[in-house]
Amino acid sequence: MRKLLLSAVVLLAITISSSAQDLTSPNGNLKLSFKIQNGTPTYQLSYKGKEVVKTSKLGLELKEGASLLNGFDVRKADYNEANETWSPVWGEERTIRNHYKEMLVTLDQKAQKRFIQIRFRLYNDGLGFRYEFPLQDSLNYFVIKEERTQFAMNGDHKAFWLPGDYDTQEYSTVTSNLSEIRVKMKESITPNASQQPFSPTGVQTSLMMKSKDGLYINIHEAALVDYSCMHLNLDDKNMVFESWLTPDAIGDKGYMQTPCKSPWRTVMVSDDAREILASKLILNLNDPCKYEDVSWIKPVKYVGVWWEMITGKSTWAYNNLTSVKLGEIDYAKTQPNGKHAANTAHVKEYIDFAAENGLDAVLVEGWNEGWEDWFGKNKDYVFDFLTPYPDFDVKGLHEYAKSKGVRLIMHHETSGSVRNYERHMDKAYQFMVDNGYNAVKSGYVGNILPLGENHYNQYMVNHYLYAITKAAEYKIMVNAHEAVRPTGLCRTYPNLIGNESARGTEYEAFGGSNPDHTTILPFTRLMGGPMDYTPGIFETKISNVNPENKSYVRSTLSRQLALYVTMYSPLQMAADLVENYKKHMDAFQFIKDVAVDWDESKYLEAEPGDYITAARKAKGTNNWFVGCTSDENGHISNLTLNFLDPGKKYVATIYADAKDAHYETNPQAYTIIKGIVTNKTKLTLKAAPGGGYAISIIEVTDKDALKGLKQF
Structure with a gap:
């Protein structure tokens, strides 16, 4: 009888530890399943019923002693939900909503008499999870040999990637399928003052992807403190990414002392590219x-x-x-x-x-x-x-x-x-x-x-x-x-x-960046915070500044204005020479007018690698600014200004590419037109190849300011 009872208890433990712990996002679109499989922690993520991350392993390999990879049982899973708002000191929004459901899984590694925790948070726009190491006798100081977090992709996605490197991100983004990374890696590694690529399939985060069934997926990390930066190494036979930490001089990848925690690993997902750009998941995962x-x-x-x-x-x-x-x-x-x-x-x-x-x-x-x-x-x-x-x-x-x-x-x-x-x-x-x-x-x-x-x-x-x-x-x-x-x-x-x-405007003077560069950076580099991109170059032919430099900026002048809106930053440089601005003071007016701090931001249209159009409301005003950046194919926008207040009139100044503008042959060709707009106004605007447009929309309360202006 005692033998039978013991067998039943063991069976019950196996059943509990191998059963899934589930978590659903507040809107129900995202579902996380956590499970112990043969002692190894795993997770799986789906969006609207579509698999985003297939069953993927979790854990860390330690330099000495038994690793934190297997031999685990689930002790308990605690659930929580938070729904709050907070105000950043500066940012794209005056207030940010922090709404998530949380699951904290405590895992026992009984053979080593120690335990760890994995904290999962599901937002409406993605997942964040991290490892937590509470203070305990059997886990105090430890050295990380490698973190073994996996992200198993459900297909050969289109990816926007940089070669994995311990020292630089100043590369041009490569657009290819995941299966092509190995083939394209060598040519993607261009010279830099300091660089150390690590793998023929290693890439950096933030990594942006698009699946064949229309899902936009972004992998990054949040709250990187007292830990090594995470890259991703791809098993291109199975389409599985695994974390790859940056080593120190002797090859170690992290020195830890409990209590401690890893940064958050993040997976953003949506069937609308604009929601990726608008996501505040990474900010929300950081401390106040x-x-x-x-x-x-x-x-x-x-x-x-x-x-x-x-x-x-x-x-x-x-x-x-x-x-x-x-x-x-x-x-x-x-x-x-x-x-x-x-x-x-x-x-x-x-x-x-x-x-x-x-x-x-x-x-x-x-x-x-x-x-x-x-x-x-x-x-x-x-x-x-x-x-x-x-x-x-x-x-x-x-x-x-x-x-x-x-x-x-x-x-x-x-x-x-x-x-x-x-x-x-x-x-x-x-x-x-x-x-x-x-x-x-x-x-x-x-x-x-x-x-x-x-x-x-x-x-x-x-x-x-x-x-x-x-x-x-x-x-x-x-x-x-x-x-x-x-x-x-x-x-x-x-x-x-x-x-x-990242690869900023300076590279335009070192040989140039691809015309689609600024249509990708907001989906990759800007996911974790603003960039000092240094836009505003009006004289795009560098030899007119220095006759010995034959480089040119792969952008029209109008797109240089648009970048002040599409490349969000509270630190914006008018990067060109003063004498070049003095030749185009009518266009420079937009740089004078555009804000650097915002109450509200809307992404009107977006496709990574092709185009981005953003509208932002200047902090403390009712004035809006719009910018569009396009790749080498150009873009036609059909905009409705329904983000404006009903019943109010605004003066819109449109800085657009001229009909014959082109980033290579006629980059300084632009037009400036003014007119009256309301929240019902519809605009059709064309961005030239490598071009864009910028619009200032200023609320008008004095009717005299509208005299002589036509309604768009």
Whole structure:
């Protein structure tokens, strides 16, 4: 009898541990099933009855001892639901709804006398899940050899991907089926200052896909803190992605101490591409703002001494020295090269232009000693972030800018020497405060020092956050270039006002980006946070800036305006030279008018790789701005302005490609027309190949302002 009872108990345990725990999204469209199969945690995800993620394994392989991969039973599953709203410091929306259903599964690994938890959250637009490791005697310190999270795809999807790399995301996006990644990988890896591809089928997140039955699927991560950045490695025979963490100098992928947790792994899914763009899932999975006082954090529209160095017209360096040791050279006694752009007189010209046109700030690069001998040298003590060149009057320019109502943005290029930046950081930030700077653009070009570390491993992830939180102590906003791609941390640390972490406009001067580039980035790179893309290049033929540079910007002028709307960022640069704007002040009016902070955003039409049209309502106003970006095939939009308030009239100014505009042959051909619109207005607008359009829609209460204007 006792033997029979014991058998029944064992059978019951097997039944419980192998049965599925299910979770459904608030609207019922998404369904998650969690199950233990032969001791291994697995999950499956479906959308409106269609399988999105087939049964996929979960777990972590440890460097030493038994791994967290199998031998598990379900101890319990706890359920919860949250439905709240919160207001970001800046963003695409004034308020964001955070509505999800949650399941916390506790898993016992009885043979090792330890347990872990996996927390699942289902939103109407996707799934987030993470590993949690509570404090316990049998699981304290551990080293991750590899995370083995799988994402098994239900087909050979069309994908928009970047080659997996531990050090850069500055590649052109490749569009192909998943089965073609291996074939196209080699040609997709183009030169960069620092790069380390890891697999013939490895790709980066955020990964955007479209299934043959019309589902849009996006895989990324949220709240990347004290952990290595996740890539994806594809088993292209079975169409199964598996997580692939960025290693440190000795190959380890994470040093953990309980209690701790992983970042969230995210899967967004919809049958409407616009819902992917509008998703706030990644922001919602991050913690609320850590700062009590956020009054000093302000969105910024700026110009800068930058593009002329990128194009090769000017230099960051003061002279042509080939070797520099800081403190051992008296620059005042050296011969200037005559091309140094960050000089007092020239910066004043940019300050004047900003003041005259209502722009907030001026970025200056190349202001500090050391630029002659910094690139590619693996040099530790390269900049001190304190000592200006002889022709750059720090205090005088601060006073001049202050008198004009303009702020200056400081540039800190670390050249990858993280130890050097951290040793100077407090003094550098205090120097900024003393001289009126409240924002910094930091850079991490080149190999990371200490050598062997990568841009995206746990060590560097911790450094980037250290720089952000240290800057907050001095009330400084951070725009980090070459850092790890964002994962929504701007919600928690809103002084992280921008990132690069992708192929930005600078590459247009280095040989160009594909015409569809800006129709893909909002579906990939921008999923985790805004990008300092630096739009607004009016002179698209680079040889007209520097005769020795034969590159050209693969965009029409009108599309450059549209990017201020489609490429969301609270940090927007008017990136071209002042003299090029002065030739087209009628078009520059849109850059003057367009907002950088919003109450409401709507994606009117979208197809990754083809086109995006967005409309945004400027914060605290009733004014709207619309932008459309198109690929090399062009696009025709049929818009209804039903997002406008009923019964009200607006003046719309449309900045559109001319009939003969083309990104290659006639990029500066544009038209500007004005007219009256209401919420019933319908517009048919054409974007040229590589083109787009921009519209400002300003509410009018004075009837006299409508005189002479026709209704569209």
